[in-house]
Amino acid sequence: MKKLPSGAKRIVLDALFAAVALSLFVIELMIPLSVGIPGVKLGLANIVTVVAVFLLSPVDAAGILYTRILLGGVFSGQAMALLYSLAGGTLCFIATLVLKRFVTEKQIWAVSVIGSLAHNLGQTLVAAAVLRTGAVFLYLPVLFIAGILAGLFTGVSAQILVSRLGGVFRARYENIYGRGNGR
Amino acid sequence: MKTTVLQKNIFWIILFAALLLLSAAALLALKLFPPRGTVAKLYQSGSLIRSIDLSHVEEPYEFTVTSPLGENTVRVEPGRIRVVSADCPDGVCVNMGWLSFAPIVCLPHEFMILTDRSPGTAADAGMPDGTAG
Incomplete structure (x- = not known):
């Protein structure tokens, strides 16, 4: 059973994750992926979300995710996009959490693909509500194709990260933080 | 297992x-x-603001849709319609090109162009529309 750090060390660890996620998010904004459809993106920040779900507790992962979404909205200066990010991110997060129970660490790539599709679905649902039309669902085929491909890329990255970091977590935190916190 | x-x-x-x-x-x-008719319908924040029969367009023309959220400039030509410029941060609506089977959407401005055979909208379901031909 992994012992996770608590207290100040936990905050620092989560903040580090959030900082990485935020950086990835901002960097990705600078990549001009001007396909003519809203919502097509790589979703690099989701790599961090997936890694956090598999290596940390759900509460930590949630904190990292929503910190990144909120600050990302502030940094990118688009308030409207915040609503879509929240919807997509939440749906993706829930899907990732649920799937974690059914897969081993060798299927993290697949979890990320599903998460990517969930993200697109969430954004489309919000768009349908805002514009009050079902016509936006016509974009789902394109979004799914892009989502599967992007999810594959981020998923493989996340899986590699988890396999590399997992050892560090298990070794370090049980020895250092587990003892240091006395319980 | x-x-x-x-x-x-x-x-x-x-x-x-x-x-x-x-x-x-x-x-x-x-x-x-494509589920596409010949009539283009423009929606701002969920309400129909303009309905254009593209098959009856003789000369190309442009007009700008202004809302508290921003501006979208629309170009109408015989048989087709698109957004040529907008002051939204992403410009996706401009990149979408000419209207085809899927709606042209400017999410930041809640502005949308549909065809008359697109899946229904709430605006069509009995709400008063401000059709301006």
């Missing part, structure tokens, strides 16, 4: 391949049989 890791991965691979094929097929079907 007796399934091996490889078997589990194969399950996912097949699932995603199927999804990809389905999506590609759906896309192809939409391109070949």
